[in-house]
Amino acid sequence: MLLLLKIAAWNILAFGALLFLAQLAAHEAGFWIGRRQASIRDAPADGVGVLVGSLLGLLAFVLALTLSFASERFNERRLGTLAETNAIGTAWLRAKAIGQSRGDEIARLLEQYTILRKGFVQAPPVAAVLDNLNNQTNVLQSAIWQEVTAIVREQPNPISASLMASLNEVFDMTASGRFAFELRLPPQIFWLLMGLALLGIASLGFQLALRGSRTHGLAALVALTWTVVIVDIVDLAASRIGYLRTSAAPYEWTLQGFHSETATPARQ
Secondary structure: OHHHHHHHHHOHHHHHHHHHHHHHHHHHHHHHHHHHHHHHOOOOHHHHHHHHHHHHHHHHHHHHHHHHHHHHHHHHHHHHHHHHHHHHHHHHHHHHHHOOHHHHHHHHHHHHHHHHHHHHHHOOOOHHHHHHHHHHHHHHHHHHHHHHHHHHHHOOOHHHHHHHHHHHHHHHHHHHHHHHHHOOOOHHHHHHHHHHHHHHHHHHHHHHHHHOOOOHHHHHHHHHHHHHHHHHHHHHHOOOOOOOOOOOHHHHHHHHHHOOOOOOOOOO
């Protein structure tokens, strides 16, 4: 699976082309076996048709299951970025409302924090880059927490407490977002999907050979359809490969709000 993921990370279309060719090869293998079986003895095509139909039904179920899983993961990442930027915006406004140098310092650090989080969302699937971004994020969290701790000690009031609560929510959202971006399609489900796709197209070729019919166009159409669905599933489930990437627009909007003349109203 690691090799396939590397191919998908390099180019998702190359992964799709490889999957399409593998299905065509599996269909030809199934057709060759079926034609050889038919030449040896008369094989009952009707019974094979029931088994092939059952196998294709199972494949359809697995496709629907994995597509639902991948779609949920994509929505989690998308909604997570929106929730995190809302939390950052609230914390920034409350830091500005403190009315002292430490509050302004927290607001400045939160601006840097937003830039880092935007970079995390847009980062390529390179471990060194991600580790560097996560380390910088941890350093900023420590710096921000030192400032808010000093404020709470100097001014133990509801305003400083609300700022601490907002910052704690920001850090929680960051941890949740990092977890969401780490989630991917489980290897067992991935290989089940790949195996069923290849086995299904091979059994279809076997059945056609028993019936004495050969339809290259139909086999290619079926393989292409399954390839498109599987590629979309892999693209949706993976956070940093393909074209269906999580947008960093909420972070850009938040940064624009920091430097606008009129601040965004505080979120409750």
